[in-house]
Amino acid sequence: MGLSSKLAKVLPLIGVVAVCFHSAARGDESLIAGAKKEGQLVWYTTTTQTDNKPILDGFVKKYPFIKAQSMRAGAPELVEKFLFERRAGKYIADVIRVLDFDVERFKRESLVARYQSPSADKFNPSMKDPQGYWTTDDYTIKVMGYNTKLVSERDAPKSWFDLLDPKWQGRAMFEILDYRLYAGWEQRLGVEQATKLAEGLARQKVVLRRGASQIAELLAAGEAPMAQAYVHHLEVLKAKGAPVEWIRTFDPLVALRGAVTISANAPHPNAARLFVDYYLSKEAQQIVRTWGKVPAHPEIEPFHKALQSKDLKIQFLDPKLTGQNYAQYAAMAKKVFYR
Amino acid sequence: MIRFAIGRNLVLSVLLGIVVYLTLIPLIMILYGTFRDGPPGTAASFTLANYARAYGDLTILQLGLNTMVFAVGAALVSFGFGSFLAWLTERTDTPLKGTIYGLALFPFVIPGILTTIAWVLLLSPKIGLINRFFVEELGFAGAPINLYSMGGMIWVFGIDNITLPFFLMAAAFRSMDPSLEEAGRASGMSALSTFWHVNFKLMIPTIFAVLLLLVVRGIETFEVPAVIGLPAEIKVYASEIFLALRMYQPPDYNLAGAYSTFYLVVASVGVALYLKATSASERYATITGKGYRPRIQNLGPWRYFTLSLALLILFIGVILPFLVVALTSVVPIYQRPSWELVSALTLDNYRVVLGLDQFYQSLVNNVIVGIVSATAAALLAAAVSWVVVRTKLRGRKLLDIIAFTPMAFPGIVIGLALLWMYLTLPIPVYGTLWILVIAYVTKYTPITLRSCHAALLQLHPELEEASVISGSSWFRTFVRVVLPLIMPSLTAGWFYVLALTFKALSLPVLLSHLGTEMLPVVIYGFYESGRFSELSALGVLLVAGLSVIALATRMFASQFSVQER
Numbered sequence: 001m002g003l004s005s006k007l008a009k010v011l012p013l014i015g016v017v018a019v020c021f022h023s024a025a026r027g028d029e030s031l032i033a034g035a036k037k038e039g040q041l042v043w044y045t046t047t048t049q050t051d052n053k054p055i056l057d058g059f060v061k062k063y064p065f066i067k068a069q070s071m072r073a074g075a076p077e078l079v080e081k082f083l084f085e086r087r088a089g090k091y092i093a094d095v096i097r098v099l100d101f102d103v104e105r106f107k108r109e110s111l112v113a114r115y116q117s118p119s120a121d122k123f124n125p126s127m128k129d130p131q132g133y134w135t136t137d138d139y140t141i142k143v144m145g146y147n148t149k150l151v152s153e154r155d156a157p158k159s160w161f162d163l164l165d166p167k168w169q170g171r172a173m174f175e176i177l178d179y180r181l182y183a184g185w186e187q188r189l190g191v192e193q194a195t196k197l198a199e200g201l202a203r204q205k206v207v208l209r210r211g212a213s214q215i216a217e218l219l220a221a222g223e224a225p226m227a228q229a230y231v232h233h234l235e236v237l238k239a240k241g242a243p244v245e246w247i248r249t250f251d252p253l254v255a256l257r258g259a260v261t262i263s264a265n266a267p268h269p270n271a272a273r274l275f276v277d278y279y280l281s282k283e284a285q286q287i288v289r290t291w292g293k294v295p296a297h298p299e300i301e302p303f304h305k306a307l308q309s310k311d312l313k314i315q316f317l318d319p320k321l322t323g324q325n326y327a328q329y330a331a332m333a334k335k336v337f338y339r
Numbered sequence: 340m341i342r343f344a345i346g347r348n349l350v351l352s353v354l355l356g357i358v359v360y361l362t363l364i365p366l367i368m369i370l371y372g373t374f375r376d377g378p379p380g381t382a383a384s385f386t387l388a389n390y391a392r393a394y395g396d397l398t399i400l401q402l403g404l405n406t407m408v409f410a411v412g413a414a415l416v417s418f419g420f421g422s423f424l425a426w427l428t429e430r431t432d433t434p435l436k437g438t439i440y441g442l443a444l445f446p447f448v449i450p451g452i453l454t455t456i457a458w459v460l461l462l463s464p465k466i467g468l469i470n471r472f473f474v475e476e477l478g479f480a481g482a483p484i485n486l487y488s489m490g491g492m493i494w495v496f497g498i499d500n501i502t503l504p505f506f507l508m509a510a511a512f513r514s515m516d517p518s519l520e521e522a523g524r525a526s527g528m529s530a531l532s533t534f535w536h537v538n539f540k541l542m543i544p545t546i547f548a549v550l551l552l553l554v555v556r557g558i559e560t561f562e563v564p565a566v567i568g569l570p571a572e573i574k575v576y577a578s579e580i581f582l583a584l585r586m587y588q589p590p591d592y593n594l595a596g597a598y599s600t601f602y603l604v605v606a607s608v609g610v611a612l613y614l615k616a617t618s619a620s621e622r623y624a625t626i627t628g629k630g631y632r633p634r635i636q637n638l639g640p641w642r643y644f645t646l647s648l649a650l651l652i653l654f655i656g657v658i659l660p661f662l663v664v665a666l667t668s669v670v671p672i673y674q675r676p677s678w679e680l681v682s683a684l685t686l687d688n689y690r691v692v693l694g695l696d697q698f699y700q701s702l703v704n705n706v707i708v709g710i711v712s713a714t715a716a717a718l719l720a721a722a723v724s725w726v727v728v729r730t731k732l733r734g735r736k737l738l739d740i741i742a743f744t745p746m747a748f749p750g751i752v753i754g755l756a757l758l759w760m761y762l763t764l765p766i767p768v769y770g771t772l773w774i775l776v777i778a779y780v781t782k783y784t785p786i787t788l789r790s791c792h793a794a795l796l797q798l799h800p801e802l803e804e805a806s807v808i809s810g811s812s813w814f815r816t817f818v819r820v821v822l823p824l825i826m827p828s829l830t831a832g833w834f835y836v837l838a839l840t841f842k843a844l845s846l847p848v849l850l851s852h853l854g855t856e857m858l859p860v861v862i863y864g865f866y867e868s869g870r871f872s873e874l875s876a877l878g879v880l881l882v883a884g885l886s887v888i889a890l891a892t893r894m895f896a897s898q899f900s901v902q903e904r
Contacts (some may be wrong), residue, residue, distance in 0.1 A: 042853065048868040049697045049861065069853045073860070074867050076590055077848045081758070087380030088762035092770070092853075105589060176569050177586045210565045213869030214456065221466045221673055223459075233869045240671040241683075326588050339572045 034270030041271040045097040094272035100259040100319040119280035134259035140293040143246040150225035164200040173207040173227035179333035184254030232292035252315030347813040354722035365756040389597035406575040410557030416497025421504030429512035447502040448885035457660035462486035487571035498656040506831035511545035516625035548789040606747035624799035668875035688876035709840035712779035720787035746785035750845030770852040787832035794828035
């Protein structure tokens with residue numbers, strides 16, 4: 001596959017697809033032979049320990065000659081650990097699963113390699129790095145949730161700008177300094193509308209709390225009637241019987257994309273490619289689906305019915321732009337989501 | 340006699356060398372980083388901008404004031420309750436001592452993030468059960484208690500830390516010389532007056548040591564300032580560091596380091612003042628060559644009053660939040676307690692935790708690393724304290740200050756320094772359990788150091804002299820005379836360090852690697868993925884497990900106690 005990724009730079013798009021298809025069958029043989037010699041795989045990931053197990057089990061079942069291990073940590077720690085290791089010249093990780101912005105940081109220091117997995121051939125272009133460094137495994141969206149004991153479906157606001165109505169003053173809960181949310185507004189609505197929304201909300205005295213998962217839990221307990229929360233947290237709570245629901249009509253719904261990438265100079269490069277191929281395959285994506293977020297594979301329906309709708313106005317953050325404009329986004333977030 | 344001195348000096352030099360190596364290199368790395376404009380290993384250049392950003396405007400004064408109000412306030416809450424309970428269990432005939440002892444341990448072992456959230460569920464103006472009780476049952480017009488305030492922050496952090504003063508003060512009460520109290524009473528002083536003039540003054544080293552540890556913990560902690568302080572719009576240094584590390588993209592470690600220099604100053608000044616205040620060491624010696632045993636005060640009918648007061652404190656401060664955690668662990672999602680909820684009770688969350696491979700692996704890792712780290716921290720602290728208290732070695736106070744500084748740095752700042760250090764030094768500990776031991780010993784030796792130092796001050800040198808005169812080597816004297824006599828304080832510090840390895844997150848989250856995960860890493864994984872019910876089940880299991888260890892430690896320590904039982 002090293003050859004095919006080199007060709008991808010020079011050939012036009014159609015050619016790339018053809019080469020990938022072609023090399024998929026042939027490449028598998030040489031990958032397997034190489035992985036047999038390597039015998040190991042190390043996966044750094046932000047997905048949780050309970051979730052990783054079935055993926056690793058499925059992979060090892062398919063390639064029993066590989067000893068596969070995962071290291072799980074939260075995003076900032078995992079990213080820093082990988083960066084520190086690489087800057088110190090230590091090569092431990094083969095595959096890294098973080099968010100797309102984080103891979104942009106890795107790209108800047110040339111720490112990751114291009115790899116376009118044949119498993120992702122049918123993926124929507126928004127699920128792949130245009131330069132071929134990463135592929136999305138799944139994504140989740142931030143939605144406006146409400147506590148159904150405190151707000152009826154009929155009364156709930158229908159759009160972002162409805163939140164500026166005085167009756168919602170002090171009733172919606174947000175995460176402190178959520179600059180990604182503001183970034184999503186600006187990338188979707190333009191600077192003018194986004195600023196108007198931000199300044200309007202700043203006057204609404206939103207409720208500020210710390211920690212996305214805690215906010216979902218607090219919404220269920222009734223700390224505030226409405227809250228900006230991750231859809232998969234809310235859906236899990238809902239399934240357990242919590243009085244929460246979320247509003248489908250907000251535009252944009254800001255999405256956070258997972259990104260799988262292979263370390264440049266990975267100690268087990270063949271096993272790494274086999275793992276990415278497996279992780280993005282239909283089989284593994286059936287497992288990913290059960291985590292409650294939206295699997296990247298177009299043929300796998302999201303676990304939660306509400307997410308199967310095609311009408312959701314989802315805004316993926318542009319990882320490059322978000323990195324470039326970070327200071328400006330953070331300054332705006334400080335106005336709205338910080339006091 | 341000369342051979343004797345060489346042996347002693349060799350042992351001490353090695354131990355002191357270890358302490359200096361463990362603390363001084365990370366300290367220098369952090370300070371160096373505060374003058375750089377990028378992380379280590381990148382093309383960064385010299386700058387003063389981090390200090391300008393950290394201390395460049397006047398809001399820093401407000402931050403400093405808030406930090407001190409929070410840290411000192413919480414320290415006083417912890418100290419007041421902890422000492423009161425310690426006095427009851429060690430020096431009075433108050434009934435149910437075992438129960439009080441057991442309950443005072445709870446906050447030690449429940450993950451901090453769980454208790455903080457439990458307090459939100461108890462004291463939030465909107466949903467807090469206590470506030471709802473006042474409004475709905477007692478007819479109050481509005482919620483009487485607002486968790487999101489300075490008072491709320493002080494309460495939550497203060498009550499979460501009663502175990503440290505409880506342990507250390509208990510050890511000090513146990514070593515009290517009753518003949519001095521009797522002398523006070525015989526010369527006509529009232530009980531209260533005796534307490535003030537005799538007990539209090541004799542315990543100054545321990546009291547100062549405990550307060551110093553608590554205040555430094557208070558300025559360093561992240562959880563309460565982030566979860567309660569930020570919503571309350573109350574900012575402290577820790578919340579600024581938290582923002583620099585968690586909210587900035589990329590995280591700004593150089594800035595965080597510059598903020599931490601404030602801690603360094605507070606901690607160093609604190610230790611220097613402490614050493615000055617306790618320099619006349621013989622004044623505090625209560626354990627002398629004379630045989631004695633501390634007297635148990637007979638409180639008469641008052642013992643039921645003290646018991647009620649203790650149980651009230653423990654009920655509000657410890658049992659209530661634990662009940663919230665226990666409740667959350669047996670229901671699918673947190674709800675207000677009600678009769679309907681009984682039918683929904685489930686043990687599924689326990690099944691999830693107990694079915695997780697990482698739970699067992701991290702538990703085993705945690706027990707090994709925790710015990711090794713706590714023991715090493717105790718031994719190093721005993722050596723350093725002995726040198727500081729018993730010798731006239733030049734620079735011994737500086738040694739104490741240096742050994743104490745890691746306590747003041749936020750775990751994540753020190754964790755990153757250690758990460759870089761062992762990635763680049765040719766010492767093969769990265770990715771093994773050893774790097775965790777090194778980190779914990781570095782960060783937590785200050786705790787055992789303070790408890791040991793205070794205990795040594797209470798020990799009169801005549802005991803050691805007697806042993807040496809009767810022909811024992813220095814080493815034998817140290818092991819057979821000194822260590823057993825400071826054992827209550829040493830085990831108290833030892834257990835606190837062990838508990839922190841089960842509780843504190845920032846070090847293991849950076850330094851754990853493949854197969855070397857520690858329990859807090861698993862705990863944080865549950866927290867981040869919003870699995871509060873499973874997290875609560877894990878919390879309850881931890882309380883059960885560590886309570887057993889703690890009671891065993893108590894039985895062990897009591898064998899060394901000078902008190903007759």
